[in-house]
Amino acid sequence: MRLDDEQRLNWLRLIRSDNVGPRTFRALIARFGTAAAALESLPELARKSGRPVRVASREEVERELAAARRFEVSFVALGEPDYPAALRAIDSAPPVIAVRGETAVLARPMVAIVGSRNASANGQTFAGRLARGLGEAGFVVVSGLARGIDAHAHAESLVTGTVAVLAGGHDKVYPAENEPLLQKIVGRGAAICEMPMGWTARGRDFPRRNRIVSGLALGTVVVEAARRSGSLITARFAMEQGREVFAVPGSPLDPRAEGPNDLIRQGASLCAGVDDVVTALAPLVEREPAQKSLFDADDLNDTGEPLWDEFDWPEVAPAPVAARAAYDPGLYDGGGRADDERGRFPAQMEEGARIVAGLLGASPVDVDELVRGSGLSVRVVHTALLDLELAGRIARHPGNRVSLLAS
Amino acid sequence: MRLDDEQRLNWLRLIRSDNVGPRTFRALIARFGTAAAALESLPELARKSGRPVRVASREEVERELAAARRFEVSFVALGEPDYPAALRAIDSAPPVIAVRGETAVLARPMVAIVGSRNASANGQTFAGRLARGLGEAGFVVVSGLARGIDAHAHAESLVTGTVAVLAGGHDKVYPAENEPLLQKIVGRGAAICEMPMGWTARGRDFPRRNRIVSGLALGTVVVEAARRSGSLITARFAMEQGREVFAVPGSPLDPRAEGPNDLIRQGASLCAGVDDVVTALAPLVEREPAQKSLFDADDLNDTGEPLWDEFDWPEVAPAPVAARAAYDPGLYDGGGRADDERGRFPAQMEEGARIVAGLLGASPVDVDELVRGSGLSVRVVHTALLDLELAGRIARHPGNRVSLLAS
Numbered sequence: 089m090r091l092d093d094e095q096r097l098n099w100l101r102l103i104r105s106d107n108v109g110p111r112t113f114r115a116l117i118a119r120f121g122t123a124a125a126a127l128e129s130l131p132e133l134a135r136k137s138g139r140p141v142r143v144a145s146r147e148e149v150e151r152e153l154a155a156a157r158r159f160e161v162s163f164v165a166l167g168e169p170d171y172p173a174a175l176r177a178i179d180s181a182p183p184v185i186a187v188r189g190e191t192a193v194l195a196r197p198m199v200a201i202v203g204s205r206n207a208s209a210n211g212q213t214f215a216g217r218l219a220r221g222l223g224e225a226g227f228v229v230v231s232g233l234a235r236g237i238d239a240h241a242h243a244e245s246l247v248t249g250t251v252a253v254l255a256g257g258h259d260k261v262y263p264a265e266n267e268p269l270l271q272k273i274v275g276r277g278a279a280i281c282e283m284p285m286g287w288t289a290r291g292r293d294f295p296r297r298n299r300i301v302s303g304l305a306l307g308t309v310v311v312e313a314a315r316r317s318g319s320l321i322t323a324r325f326a327m328e329q330g331r332e333v334f335a336v337p338g339s340p341l342d343p344r345a346e347g348p349n350d351l352i353r354q355g356a357s358l359c360a361g362v363d364d365v366v367t368a369l370a371p372l373v374e375r376e377p378a379q380k381s382l383f384d385a386d387d388l389n390d391t392g393e394p395l396w397d398e399f400d401w402p403e404v405a406p407a408p409v410a411a412r413a414a415y416d417p418g419l420y421d422g423g424g425r426a427d428d429e430r431g432r433f434p435a436q437m438e439e440g441a442r443i444v445a446g447l448l449g450a451s452p453v454d455v456d457e458l459v460r461g462s463g464l465s466v467r468v469v470h471t472a473l474l475d476l477e478l479a480g481r482i483a484r485h486p487g488n489r490v491s492l493l494a495s
Numbered sequence: 496m497r498l499d500d501e502q503r504l505n506w507l508r509l510i511r512s513d514n515v516g517p518r519t520f521r522a523l524i525a526r527f528g529t530a531a532a533a534l535e536s537l538p539e540l541a542r543k544s545g546r547p548v549r550v551a552s553r554e555e556v557e558r559e560l561a562a563a564r565r566f567e568v569s570f571v572a573l574g575e576p577d578y579p580a581a582l583r584a585i586d587s588a589p590p591v592i593a594v595r596g597e598t599a600v601l602a603r604p605m606v607a608i609v610g611s612r613n614a615s616a617n618g619q620t621f622a623g624r625l626a627r628g629l630g631e632a633g634f635v636v637v638s639g640l641a642r643g644i645d646a647h648a649h650a651e652s653l654v655t656g657t658v659a660v661l662a663g664g665h666d667k668v669y670p671a672e673n674e675p676l677l678q679k680i681v682g683r684g685a686a687i688c689e690m691p692m693g694w695t696a697r698g699r700d701f702p703r704r705n706r707i708v709s710g711l712a713l714g715t716v717v718v719e720a721a722r723r724s725g726s727l728i729t730a731r732f733a734m735e736q737g738r739e740v741f742a743v744p745g746s747p748l749d750p751r752a753e754g755p756n757d758l759i760r761q762g763a764s765l766c767a768g769v770d771d772v773v774t775a776l777a778p779l780v781e782r783e784p785a786q787k788s789l790f791d792a793d794d795l796n797d798t799g800e801p802l803w804d805e806f807d808w809p810e811v812a813p814a815p816v817a818a819r820a821a822y823d824p825g826l827y828d829g830g831g832r833a834d835d836e837r838g839r840f841p842a843q844m845e846e847g848a849r850i851v852a853g854l855l856g857a858s859p860v861d862v863d864e865l866v867r868g869s870g871l872s873v874r875v876v877h878t879a880l881l882d883l884e885l886a887g888r889i890a891r892h893p894g895n896r897v898s899l900l901a902s
Contacts, residue, residue, distance in 0.1 A: 210748050337744030337756055340767035341617050349744055353765045360747035360756050 091165050096184075097149055098123035099165055103183045104144035104152075104284060105130060107478050110180040115474045130478075137479030155285040159258045161188045170194060178303040178329045179488065182282035185300075188258050189274030193249045197373045198228040199365060200301050200326070202319045203237025203311035203336075204344050211237060211312035211344065214336060216244040218309065221362030223248025227369070228277070230304045232297065233266050237311045237319075246272050251304060254281035255297040256289030298322040299329075299486070306369045307332030309359050313347030320347050323356065328486050332368055334359035440464055441472040445492065448482065452489035498572050503591075504556055505530035506572055510590045511551035511559075511691060512537060514885050517587040522881045537885075544886030562692040566665045568595045577601060585710040585736045586895065589689035592707075595665050596681030600635055600656045604780045606772060607637040607708050607733070609726045610644025610718035610743075611751050618644060618719035618751065621743060623651040625716060628769030630655025634776070635684070637711045639704065640673050644718045644726075653679050658711060661688040662704040663696035705729040706736075706893070713776045714739030716766050720754030727754050730763065735893050739775055741766035847871055848879040852899065855889065859896035 091099060102123045103113050116126035127143060134141035156163065164170045166183050172194045175181055187194070199222050201215055219229045219241040229245035231238040233252040242250045252273050254261065258281060261267050270279060282300065283293065298321050302308045308326040310333070313319035326333045333356040338345025352358050359365055443462055447453070459469045473490060476482040482490050498506060509530045510520050523533040534550060541548035563570065571577045573590050579601045582588055594601070606629050608622055626636045626648040636652035638645040640659040649657045659680050661668065665688060668674050680686060689707065690700065705728050709715045715733040717740070720726035733740045740763040745752025759765050766772055850869055854860070866876045880897060883889040889897050 210746055214746070214748055336747060337752070337759065337765075339617055339621070339745050339752075340743060341621055345744070345746075346767070349765060349767050352744065352759060353767075353771075358744075358756060358760045360753070360760075364760075 090168055095123065096163060096165060097146065097153070098127060099184055100149045100152065100163065101144040101146065102126055102130075104149060106142040107480050109477075109484060110182055111484055112474060112477050113183045115470065119471070119474070133475065133478050137475055137481075139479045141478055152285045155259065156186060159188055159285070161186045161258050161285070162191070163187075164191070172198075172304050174198065174306065174331075175300065175303045178299065179486075180299060180484070181303065182300065185280050185282055186258060186285070187278055187280050189278035190276060191278065193228055193251060193277050194280075194304075196228045196249060197226065197369070198230045198251065198305040199369065200230040200305035200308040200322065201237065201241035201311060202231055202298075202301060202308060202313075202322045204313050204317065204319065205234050205236040205238075206344075207236035207240075207312045208342070208344060211336075211338075212240045215311045216240040218311070218336075218359075218362060218365070219244040219250075220248075222365060223250075225362060225366045226373075227366075230301055232294075232301055232318075232322075233261070233263075233270060233273075233279070234318075235263060235266070239266055239269060241311075242269060242273055246276060250277040252277075252279040253297055253301045253304070254279055254289070255283070255293040257281065257283050257285045257287040259285050260288045262289050294318055295321045299325040302326035302331060303329055305331060306372050307334055307365060309334040309336065309365060310348050310351060310356075311336045312338065312342075312344040314343055315346045315350065317347055320351070323347075323351055325486065332357065332372075334365055334368070336360070440468040441475045444469055444472040445476055445481065448476075448490065448492040450491055450494070452483075452485040452491040455488045455490060458490070497575055502530065503570055503572060504553065504560070505534060506591055507556045507559065507570065508551040508553065509533055509537075511556060513549040514887050516884075516891060517589055518891050519881060519884050520590045522877060526878070526881070540882065540885050544882055544888075546886045546888075548885055559692045562666065563593060566595055566692070568593045568665050568692070569598070570594075571598070571601075579605075579711050581605065581713065581738075582707065582710045585706065586893075587706060587891070588710065589707065592687045592689055593665060593692070594685055594687050596685035597683060598685065600658060600684050601687075601711075603635045603656060604633070604776070605635040605637045605658065605712040606776065607712035607715040607729065608644065608648035608718060609638055609705075609708060609715060609720075609729045611720050611724065611726065611754075612641050612643040612645075613751075614643035614647075614719045615749070615751060618743075618745075619647045622718045623647040625718070625743075625766075625769060625772070626651040626657075627655075629772060630657075632769060632773045633780075634773075637708055639701075639708055639725075639729075640668070640670075640677060640680075640686070641725075642670060642673070646673055646676060648718075649676060649680055653683060657684040659684075659686040660704055660708045660711070661686055661696070662690070662700040664688065664690050664692045664694040666692050667695045669696050701725055702728045706732040709733035709738060710736055712738060713779050714741055714772060716741040716743065716772060717755050717758060717763075718743045719745065719749075719751040721750055722753045722757065724754055727758070730754075730758055732893065739764065739779075741772055741775070743767070847875040848882045851876055851879040852883060852888065855883075855897065855899040857898055857901070859890075859892040859898040862895045862897060865897070 102108055117123065120126040120129055130141055130143050163184050164187055166176060166181055170191045201219055203211060203215060215237045222229055223245040228249040228251055229241050230251045230253065231241045233242065233254060242252060250273055252270060256262055261270055273279060295318065298318060302322050302325040308322055308331060310319050310323050323333050333351060335348035335351035335356040336359050337349060337352060340349065357364060357368055443464065444458060447458055447461055459466050462469060473482065481493055483493055484490055509515055524530065527533040527536055537548055537550050570591050571594055573583060573588055577598045608626055610618060610622060622644045629636055630652040635656040635658055636648050637658045637660065638648045640649065640661060649659060657680055659677060663669055668677055677686060702725065705725060709729050709732040715729055715738060717726050717730050730740050740758060742755035742758035742763040743766050744756060744759060747756065764771060764775055850871065851865060854865055854868055866873050869876060880889065888900055890900050891897055
């Protein structure tokens with residue numbers, strides 16, 4: 089399937105609206121069927137939640153599309169043929185990615201190489217060798233265009249294919265010193281990002297970007313990384329996404345080896361060279377990553393736009409009767425089919441949001457736990473979370489967890 | 496139990512005789528009851544095997560005892576209270592160890608630290624810190640008195656207690672440059688060896704020595720080691736002995752890190768500091784290592800000398816009837832009790848040796864395999880192996896395996 093221009097514009101408007109992240113985007117599509125319908129309903133949802141939600145205007149997105157054209161950036165939507173299959177499989181896949189360069193490179197198997205910005209000379213040499221060897225073995229090398237390890241990994245895989253994932257917009261490259269490298273990357277490879285044109289990356293955009301780095305790749309190699317560094321966040325995302333994690337060992341006397349050594353202790357594969365990675369990943373290349381059932385032929389509605397299933401709601405056992413009785417029994421719908429409820433917005437949903445918010449705190453809680461703990465149906469809990477998210481009252485965390493934001 | 500002077504002299508004569516290693520020593524005691532009886536029977540066994548076996552003379556051993564006294568070396572026999580409990584538990588425990596220094600240190604829990612002779616400055620620093628930290632945590636540090644890692648590990652644990660295991664005799668210290676270090680070691684710690692006074696270590700004595708290094712310790716830490724180095728042999732012994740193996744990671748660009756990195760890949764615990772070792776070993780300190788039933792009160796014969804069980808002969812299922820039929824059915828004795836056969840030396844034993852030799856080749860074979868493959872009883876196979884070993888026709892390998900030596 090491919091979106092037409094109007095659909096693509098609506099997808100961009102929806103994802104560019106306040107408090108709409110990848111999961112909310114999916115939930116809105118699941119509830120309203122199309123981006124256009126979700127956009128229409130957003131003001132009413134916002135009014136109910138008691139907080140204004142800024143909906144991205146048509147003009148704003150048209151300006152973004154024009155700016156993108158000047159950078160030869162194209163937008164690829166989740167489910168379109170050019171959307172990378174591995175990235176599509178992650179929980180929080182960006183609904184739309186902005187791609188600059190050779191889209192074809194996104195169809196090949198990838199390995200992420202990440203590490204310290206202030207890497208040692210040895211670390212940079214090793215990252216470079218690894219990138220070259222993996223490129224020769226047929227892998228596209230993904231990284232984050234940072235100084236140090238990232239830059240060396242890109243530089244040594246320019247010929248064989250490399251992908252840079254940016255934390256800001258395509259016109260706000262960070263760090264500026266890597267602008268010349270980026271020009272080379274997009275010659276035969278690609279740069280991608282999920283943020284709008286004109287967006288300057290802030291601190292919290294980097295971890296968010298890192299899930300895309302790991303999500304594009306069959307495996308992530310961490311070359312040098314201090315404790316609590318961004319590379320370890322990428323490694324954690326890779327684990328949560330069910331991807332391979334490799335770590336390059338180093339002397340315990342070097343603080344930059346603490347990250348990789350810790351990862352090895354936690355079960356990451358030791359990487360001392362190209363072979364360690366190729367041996368582990370080669371069997372995975374032919375295998376498609378497990379795909380969420382976003383949409384297939386049966387899931388297109390009459391406008392031709394995909395009608396999303398709510399994705400992968402886990403099967404849960406009904407709460408014990410005692411727990412259920414504590415709540416309005418009407419809220420417990422026994423896990424009815426999605427079709428029964430689509431479009432309805434009964435009063436009990438607001439009650440659901442109240443109950444769910446009462447169960448949440450500052451520490452992230454697994455959504456499955458929330459379902460069990462609330463005695464509510466999966467659908468009611470997810471709708472409640474959607475409302476709370478649109479109201480800016482909760483934060484989503486990796487591993488299907490949510491927490492209450494201080495108001 | 497303690498040996499009297501005469502018994503100790505006989506034990507030394509037996510282990511100092513040609514072709515008598517630790518396993519043959521045990522097998523001889525198991526067959527003849529005492530070292531004295533085994534010594535009496537050796538010439539006849541040798542005659543039957545067709546090769547002369549030099550039996551160590553009383554005078555020779557008396558000379559060794561005199562030389563040992565000049566170095567304040569005492570001999571501790573397997574099963575005596577001063578014999579280290581962890582060492583006693585290994586398959587090829589030396590029947591007698593020569594101890595110089597403070598015997599008391601041998602009763603404490605130990606960790607081995609081993610590594611490259613041409614270690615990097617960082618490797619030596621790390622080994623020293625580790626030794627100091629482990630000493631402070633209550634562990635005695637064992638090593639091999641080599642240059643590099645070994646020397647640094649000893650030097651930093653002189654105060655807390657360290658044990659050097661020598662590959663040659665106490666009067667033939669190698670390398671000579673570490674003689675001053677050895678003097679310090681025996682002040683509060685100890686040096687031990689299984690070789691006679693006057694013995695200059697040859698190449699093959701070093702791996703043999705390494706089984707004692709690992710066997711004394713609850714765990715072995717490999718700091719830096721090239722591929723195919725002696726430290727990896729120590730690590731392999733440690734694994735075979737069921738002890739913990741730790742490896743200190745290093746940059747893949749450093750060849751001295753190849754050994755430890757390989758070990759980690761194979762499942763060794765990553766060691767980046769004292770805590771990694773202490774956390775793993777602390778729970779083992781209170782637990783006695785699994786002991787072979789060498790002897791207990793019931794196993795002393797009327798001379799007061801221990802009467803050894805044949806140790807740990809594995810339980811094996813009888814060979815299939817067809818396999819048995821191919822051999823003299825008289826050889827298959829259904830695993831009768833040791834008592835039934837002790838002292839007997841039936842003709843069928845020689846036939847057993849012929850069959851067993853026919854099944855052996857240059858590649859080491861598991862003794863259990865040999866029992867299954869031959870259709871012979873466990874006892875007959877082991878007696879055959881004893882005869883073949885005394886005849887210098889087979890070699891013993893770690894993991895209860897044997898191979899035929901080229902004649």
